[in-house]
Structures are given as C-alpha cells and as structure tokens.
Amino acid sequence: MAAREAGVAVRSALISLCLVLAAGCGAGSSPEVEEGPDGTPDPVLVAGRAIFVDRCSSCHDADGSGTGDGPRLNRGRVLEVYPEPGDAAVVVSEGRNRMPAFGGLLTAGEVDAVLRYINEVL
Ligand code: HEC
Structure with missing residues (x-):
C-alpha cells in the first residue's frame, strides 16, 4: 500500500x-532571465518577460523573431531602429498601424520593463 x-x-x-x-x-x-551576479534574476527583466509573454509574443513570436503579424524585435533590432532612449516606448505606448497602443494597458514602468527584456534578453 x-x-x-x-x-x-x-x-x-x-x-x-x-x-x-x-x-x-x-x-x-520566451527565454528565461538569467541570474545576475547576486544569484537572482533582475526582477525588472522578470516582470518584462511576463508582459512580453502575455501581450507581445502572439504577434512578435516567443523569441521576438517576428511572425506574419509583427516584425522581428530580437537580437538588438529595437535598439538598431530606435537608438534614442524613449523612442521605442512611444511606439509601444501609442501604437502604429497594426501595432496596438499599450499606453492605457501598461504603465510607463511596465513599457520600460518589457523593452529592457526585449533588448537585454531576446
Ligand atoms: C496585434 C499584434 C501585435 C501585438 C500584440 C504587439 N505588436 Fe508590436 N508591432 C506589431 C506590428 C504589426 C508592428 C509594425 C508596425 C508598423 O510599423 O507598421 C509592430 C511594431 C513594434 C515595434 C517597432 C518595431 C520597428 O522595427 O519599428 C516595437 C518596438 C513593438 N512592436 C513592440 C511591441 C511590444 C513591446 C508589444 C507588447 C507590449 C507588442 N509590440 C505587441 C504588432 C503587434
């Protein structure tokens, strides 16, 4: 027994x-956030990953490589297109063409967190 x-x-x-x-x-x-020097993953990046999985990956793919719906965002692509800090955040907050506006859904801090995840992890 x-x-x-x-x-x-x-x-x-x-x-x-x-x-x-x-x-x-x-x-x-979507790739997990790796542990930092103190042995824990950066909580802002972890929050950014959760937002990306929930709200962005359906159009930009889980690894940010782009789908039929949304362009590629990974491997430095966003920083290449938007070298000025804040410019990418404007696109995410206000939307553009088929890219929805997230300004009413995400705080400025959440937009920054998801962009950090895209730029630093994907
Ligand atoms: C409904 C599908 C959809 C969702 C959901 C979506 N996007 Fe997009 N995104 C697009 C499309 C389509 C474009 C291209 C817009 C254009 O320029 O015509 C785009 C463009 C972008 C760009 C600019 C890329 C460039 O090369 O100019 C960024 C940055 C971006 N999205 C980030 C995000 C983030 C962050 C999220 C989640 C919070 C998200 N997107 C959710 C469809 C989507």
Whole structure:
C-alpha cells in the first residue's frame, strides 16, 4: 500500500517536472532571465518577460523573431531602429498601424520593463 502511494507520488513529481521543463525550455517559449551576479534574476527583466509573454509574443513570436503579424524585435533590432532612449516606448505606448497602443494597458514602468527584456534578453 505504502509502496503504491510512493509510486504515485514519484509519478506525479515526474509529471510536474516535465511540465516545468516544457514551460521553461520547450520550443516556442520566451527565454528565461538569467541570474545576475547576486544569484537572482533582475526582477525588472522578470516582470518584462511576463508582459512580453502575455501581450507581445502572439504577434512578435516567443523569441521576438517576428511572425506574419509583427516584425522581428530580437537580437538588438529595437535598439538598431530606435537608438534614442524613449523612442521605442512611444511606439509601444501609442501604437502604429497594426501595432496596438499599450499606453492605457501598461504603465510607463511596465513599457520600460518589457523593452529592457526585449533588448537585454531576446
Ligand atoms: C496585434 C499584434 C501585435 C501585438 C500584440 C504587439 N505588436 Fe508590436 N508591432 C506589431 C506590428 C504589426 C508592428 C509594425 C508596425 C508598423 O510599423 O507598421 C509592430 C511594431 C513594434 C515595434 C517597432 C518595431 C520597428 O522595427 O519599428 C516595437 C518596438 C513593438 N512592436 C513592440 C511591441 C511590444 C513591446 C508589444 C507588447 C507590449 C507588442 N509590440 C505587441 C504588432 C503587434
């Protein structure tokens, strides 16, 4: 009896582990924020990642490589197009053509956080 319960516990632990791995490193997921020198990931980048996954990845793809809907944002692309600080934030806040305006949905701090995630992690 106890052995069977232990078996069930092991199996459900394995299932949870698989789910965590699938969410964290499966194809089509946004890269995690790496730990900084103090051993923890920058909380602003972690918040930026959550916003990106929720609100941007559907059009710009999970890794920012662009889909049919939105252009590529990763690998320094945003800084290349918008070298002036704040210019990219204006596009995100006010929108442009098929890019929706996020000014009413995200605070200025959240817009900065998602842009930092795009520029520093993707
Ligand atoms: C409904 C689809 C959609 C969503 C959701 C979306 N975008 Fe966009 N985004 C676009 C499109 C389309 C463009 C190109 C707009 C244009 O210039 O015509 C764009 C352009 C951009 C640009 C400018 C790129 C350049 O090369 O000029 C940035 C930066 C950007 N998006 C960031 C974001 C961020 C950050 C989010 C999430 C908060 C987001 N987008 C969500 C569709 C989307």
